Amino acid sequence: MPPHAHRPERAPVLVAGAGPVGLTAALALRSHGLPVTVLEAEPEDRTRPGSRALFVHRESLRLLGQIRPGLETTLTRNGVVWPTRRTVYRTREVFARSYPPHQTSALPPFTSLRQVETERHLLEACREEGVTFRWGAPVTGVAVTDDGVRVRTGGDTGTAGTVNEAVYEASYVIGADGARSAVRRSQEIPLHGERSESFHVVVDIEEDPDDPAPLERVFTYEHPALGGRSVMRVPFAGGFQLDLQCKDGDRPEDWAGEETAARWVARVVGEKYATRMLWVSKYHFLHVVAERFTDPRHRVLLVGEAAHLFPPFGARGMNSGIADSVAAADAVAKALADPAGSAHPVGTFATERREAARFNSEAARTALSHLRPRSRLTRLRQAVGASLSPVIPACGEWLERAPYGPRAGAPTNTRGRY
Numbered sequence: 001m002p003p004h005a006h007r008p009e010r011a012p013v014l015v016a017g018a019g020p021v022g023l024t025a026a027l028a029l030r031s032h033g034l035p036v037t038v039l040e041a042e043p044e045d046r047t048r049p050g051s052r053a054l055f056v057h058r059e060s061l062r063l064l065g066q067i068r069p070g071l072e073t074t075l076t077r078n079g080v081v082w083p084t085r086r087t088v089y090r091t092r093e094v095f096a097r098s099y100p101p102h103q104t105s106a107l108p109p110f111t112s113l114r115q116v117e118t119e120r121h122l123l124e125a126c127r128e129e130g131v132t133f134r135w136g137a138p139v140t141g142v143a144v145t146d147d148g149v150r151v152r153t154g155g156d157t158g159t160a161g162t163v164n165e166a167v168y169e170a171s172y173v174i175g176a177d178g179a180r181s182a183v184r185r186s187q188e189i190p191l192h193g194e195r196s197e198s199f200h201v202v203v204d205i206e207e208d209p210d211d212p213a214p215l216e217r218v219f220t221y222e223h224p225a226l227g228g229r230s231v232m233r234v235p236f237a238g239g240f241q242l243d244l245q246c247k248d249g250d251r252p253e254d255w256a257g258e259e260t261a262a263r264w265v266a267r268v269v270g271e272k273y274a275t276r277m278l279w280v281s282k283y284h285f286l287h288v289v290a291e292r293f294t295d296p297r298h299r300v301l302l303v304g305e306a307a308h309l310f311p312p313f314g315a316r317g318m319n320s321g322i323a324d325s326v327a328a329a330d331a332v333a334k335a336l337a338d339p340a341g342s343a344h345p346v347g348t349f350a351t352e353r354r355e356a357a358r359f360n361s362e363a364a365r366t367a368l369s370h371l372r373p374r375s376r377l378t379r380l381r382q383a384v385g386a387s388l389s390p391v392i393p394a395c396g397e398w399l400e401r402a403p404y405g406p407r408a409g410a411p412t413n414t415r416g417r418y
Contacts, residue, residue, distance in 0.1 A: 008150065008167045008168060008169040009037070009166070009167075009168045009169070010168075010169045010170065011035055011036065011037045011132070011168060011169075011170045012034050012035055012036070012170060012171050012172070012336065013029050013034055013035070013036045013037075013170055013171065013172050013173070013174065013332055014036070014037050014038075014039060014149070014151055014168055014170045014172070014173040014174070015029070015036060015037070015038045015039070015173070015174045015176055016038075016039050016139045016151070016173060016174070016175050016176060016177040016181075016182070016183050016306075017038075017039075017040065017041075017175070017176035017177035017178060017304075017306070018038050018040035018042075018119075018123070018133065018135075019119065019176065019178065019304070020053065020115060020118050020119050020122055020318055020321070020322070021176045021303055021304030021305070021318065021321035021322065021324065021325050022038060022040075022174070022176030022177070022303075022304075022325070023038070023119065023122035023123060023125075023126055024063075024064065024067070024122065024321070024322050024325040024326065025174045025176055025303060025325035025326075025328055025329055026038050026126050026129075026131045027064075027067045027068050027071075027122065027125055027126055027129060027131070028067045028325055028326045028328075028329030028330070029174075029329045029332065029333070030067075030126075030129040030130065030131060031066070031067040031068065031329070032329060032330075032332075032333035034329075034332070034333060034336070035130075035132070036131055036132070037131075037132040037133070037134060037168065037170075038126070038131060038132070038133050038134065039134050039137045039138075039139055039151070039153055039168070040133065040134065040135050040136070040137060041136070041137065041138035041139070041177070042135070042136065043135050043136045044133070044135040044136075048115070048116045048119065049279050049281075052114070052115035052116075052318075053115045053118070053312075053315065053317055053318035053319075054112050054113070054114065054115070054234060054236050054241060054315070055110050055111075055112055055315035055318075055319070056075055056079070056110060056111050056112075056113070056118060056318075056319070056322075057109070057110050057315060057319045058107050058108065058109050058110060059319070059323070060318075060319045060322045060323070061075060061076065061107050061108075061110075061111065062107060063322055063323065063326050064322065065107075066326075067326060067329075068125045068129070071121065071122075071125055072107060074121050075111050075113070075118065075121060076107070076108055076111045078111075078113055078117060078121065078237060079111030079112050079113035079117075079236070079237050080111070080112050080113070080215065080235055080236065080237050081101075081108045081109070081110065081111060081112070082112065082215045082216055082217055082234075082235045083098050083099050083100070083101065083215060083216070084096070084097070084098040084099075084214065084215065084216035084217070085097050085216065085217050085400065086216055086217070086218045086219070087218075087219050087220075087221075087396065087399050087400040088218065088219070088220040088221065089220075089221045089222065089382070089383075089385075089386035089389075089399065090220075090221065090222050090223070090224055090386075091224060092386055092389075094385070094386050094389040094395070094396040094399050094400075095389065095396035095397060095399060095400040110315075112234065112235060112236045112237065113236055113237045114204070114236055114237070114238075115318070117237065118318075134153070134166075136154075137153040137154060137166065138153060138154065138182065139151055139152070139153055139177060139182040139183055139186075140152050140153060140154065140165075140182060141182075141186055142173060142175075142182075142183055142186035142187065142300060143186075144187070144295050144297050144299045144300060145297075145299075146297065147171070148169060148170055148171045148172075148299060149169070149170055149171070149172065149173045149299045149300065150167060150168070150169050151167070151168045151169075151170065151173055152165065152166070152167050152168075153165070153166050153167075153168070154166055171299070171332075171336060172299055172300075172301065172332045172335070172336075172346075173299065173300055173301070174301045174302075174303060174325070174328050174329075174332070175300060175301065175302045175303065175306045175307075176303050176304050176306055176321070176325065177306055178304070178305045178306060179286075179305045179306075179309055181302065181305075181306035183300060183302065183306060184290060184302055184306050184307070186300075187295045187300055189290050189291055189292050189295075189302070190290070190291050191288040191289065191290055191291070191309075192288060192289060192290075192291055193286065193287040193288030193289060193309075193361065194286075194287050194288070195284055195285070195286050195287075195288075196284055196285035196286075196368075197248075197284070198246060198247070198248050198250075198284070198285065198372065199246050199250070199252065199256075199282045199283060199284050200243055200244060200245055200246060200282065200283055200285075201243075201244040201246060201252075201255050201256045201261060201280065201281070201282050202241060202242070202243050202244075202279075202280070202281050202282070202283065203241065203242045203244075203261050203265055203277055203279070203280050204239060204240075204241055204277070204278040204279040205239050205240055205241070205242065205265070205269070205273050205276050205277055205278065206238065206239045206276040206277075206278055207238060207239045207240065207276075208272060208273075208276065211272075213235075213240065213269065215235050216235070217232070217233065217234050217235065218232065218233045219231075219232045219233075219400070219403060220232070221382065221386070221399070223268065225264075225267040225268065226244065226264055226267065226268070227247075228247075229244060229245055229246060229247060230244075230245040230371065231243065231244045231245065231268055232403075233268070233269065239276075239278065242265060242268060242269070243312075244264065245371060245372070252282055255282075256280060256281070256282040257280070258277065258280055261277065261280045262274040262275070262277060265277065283312075285311040285368060286309040286310070286311070287309070287310065287311070287361050287364065287365055288308065288309045288361075289307070289308045289354065289357045289358055289361055290302055290306075290307045290308060290354070290357075292350060292354070293307050293349070293350035293351075293353055293354050293357075294346050294347065294349070294350040298335070298344050298346035298347055298350075299346075301328045301331065301332070301346060301349065301350070303321055303324035303325045303328050303353075304317075304318075304320075304321030304324055304325065305317065305321065307324065307353070307354075307357060308320070308357040308360070308361065310360055310361055310364040311364045311365075311367070311368055313363075313364050313367035313368065313371070313403060313404050313405050316360045316363070316364060316405075320356065320357065320360055323353075323356070324353050327349050327352065327353055328349055328353075330345070330349070331345040331346045331348065331349035332345075332346070363405035363406045364405050365405075366405045366406060367402065367403055367404055367405035370382075370402040370403060371403050382399065385398055385399050386399060
């Protein structure tokens with residue numbers, strides 16, 4: 001240990017990352033009565049731009065309510081449940097369905113709010129449950145021993161606001177530190193999959209409170225005002241998000257700059273919204289899953305984007321991460337309670353959650369093949385489905401559901417679940 005490093009701090013469990021997945025892991029560990037310390041690379045007063053993950057699905061709400069009773073209600077009350085779904089093919093509406101308002105005594109199918117708001121409520125719950133935080137503490141190394149882990153933070157990372165170098169000792173570490181996970185890299189666990197060169201542009205727009213748009217999710221295939229590019233509008237509490245599917249060969253500067261985005265936003269939702277943009281970003285599709293979700297000694301557990309990255313269709317990213325984190329906390333609690341058990345619960349966690357991740361990755365791939373068809377036959381099927389939808393409603397239903405991939409169902413079933 002360098003002479004300027006702190007003496008090792010000891011904790012039963014460490015969580016790397018204070019995003020929604022890491023915060024969920026911390027809450028789940030506290031629900032088992034375990035002390036937990038969260039190590040976050042960014043400072044406490046960090047700014048988290050953009051909506052990012054919008055949806056908290058019913059099963060995620062249920063899990064959050066189990067580990068912190070009342071949290072599911074808080075998230076539901078602070079989000080919105082849009083009652084109408086519409087799908088348009090060019091200029092023709094091919095599907096529309098409205099649902100009655102959900103009953104307050106039951107969980108809604110989802111709630112829609114910006115990720116920064118979800119994180120705020122999770123962080124407040126963590127603090128109330130006594131979670132310890134170390135801000136500005138990027139993980140720089142994880143050494144695994146037979147009886148625990150030693151985690152190093154800080155040092156010469158170039159991260160603004162980092163603390164002095166410190167060392168922590170724990171029985172387990174849960175890596176929830178995102179796509180560039182230092183925890184995963186420390187164990188030399190590779191990601192397998194692919195990255196698409198095509199991109200989408202995401203724009204968050206503040207709603208006009210004096211003249212709000214209808215509270216509905218609208219997906220438009222081949223929008224005529226966008227040169228045949230598809231676009232989706234999704235409400236969230238206080239505004240909505242536009243997600244534009246760009247074509248192969250499109251240049252980011254033509255679609256993802258603030259000025260260029262304002263021009264196409266005006267063509268989709270009107271001039272008044274072009275001046276109400278909150279955030280513009282672009283993303284590429286990633287289909288990657290970690291080779292393993294734990295180390296050979298079962299001391300390191302990977303969750304969320306540290307373990308897998310999917311395209312956003314079906315809102316699988318954060319929701320699968322929430323399920324990962326609850327399962328990881330359950331496994332750690334079992335392992336600590338029965339360290340000599342014959343079947344290691346961390347190994348079971350790693351197998352089951354990797355299987356779920358592989359299902360989600362393939363489901364998103366299925367959706368992508370529909371959204372970005374590589375054959376004329378697929379495009380022809382979509383056109384024919386649109387033309388037949390007035391007389392064969394199942395065709396409109398197919399055009400509505402296909403962009404999101406197969407449904408995942410309850411997260412507790414390991415075969416293809418969130």
